[in-house]
Amino acid sequence: MAQKVIGIADLAVGKAEDTLVTYALGSCVGVSLWDADKKQGGLVHIMLPSSRENSNPSDNFRKFADTGIGELIQSLGLIGSQKSSLVAKIAGGAKMFATNNSLFNIGERNVEQVRRYLQLMRIPLKAHDTGLDYGRTVFFHVDTGILEVKATNKKNLML
């Protein structure tokens, strides 16, 4: 059983024996995609809602909801998972400081755009734990497709 750690604005795919982890999602969103038949899947840690708001062509496109999820779908395609056989689970998108007004709640916008993009790709969203005001660590268990969500002083959620 291998544990793969995914940093901010990064992604990884794995097979049944793997657990994909991304730590401390604040306003960022962790998106897991799972193929139940092949028992494989992937996880991406996105930071921002849309690559269309980006001004830097040499940027890391894994940080945006659309291009990050897009690349994850492609990576799963390379190991034989069709888009039509994937299901999604998501966590994160918190608002860490209540009065952080300059970005009118980036966490909420991230979640909105993740949902929109999944819909566009016709990938069903099976479960979510998003919003509120605290950080979340997620463990994506690729054998079962369970997305385990841990937060400080809270019971673990099994999505």
Add this chain to the structure above:
Amino acid sequence: MALNNIEQLNSMHLDVLKEIGNIGSGNAAGALSELIMKPTDITVPDVLLLDFNEAINFLGGADTIAIGMMVQLSEDITGKVIFIIQQAFTSTMTEMLFGTPIDDLTQMDEMATSFITEVGNIMTASYVNAIASLTGLTIDISVPEMTVDMVGAILSVPAVEFAMTGANKVLFIDDSFLIEGSEVRSNLIFVPETKSLEMLFEKLGVTV
């Protein structure tokens, strides 16, 4: 040339920010020393420009619990300052003030919370005043807001702001204070809006 994001800062810019950090830390040490009634020394602060994931490791790893405080800047300089207080800093400070250290940040009582808020307030004001006095600009700061959470989640707040400008790094000041032989560290993340950063350098006579 216009500054697009912090990745375009050169060593001269960083030196200027380091000097601001230096004066700010001096102010902060004085204020801290008054608050806890103990002499407080500082070492020369470091100004670091680190990738998001490097910054998280530098702060002890993504799931390390820390205190995050945020103040918004307004008037001539707009943006925010996020102050990250680590467990060790809180333990040392609370032990000095109350006689018993707080070893679990998630279990702070009201008194400890208000004390730490005050520390954060003093620290951020010290740096902001350093910028204001060096540049002659007017800067207002909001009432600080506090959260206790995983350091990675706290860092996502400034990281997202830098990411929106196309940068994949964060800019922060790493400080060490010496209080009665114990070294405590604090980290201040300065998130100016790009236009404000340009103005700051202009006022200091540094080419952007």
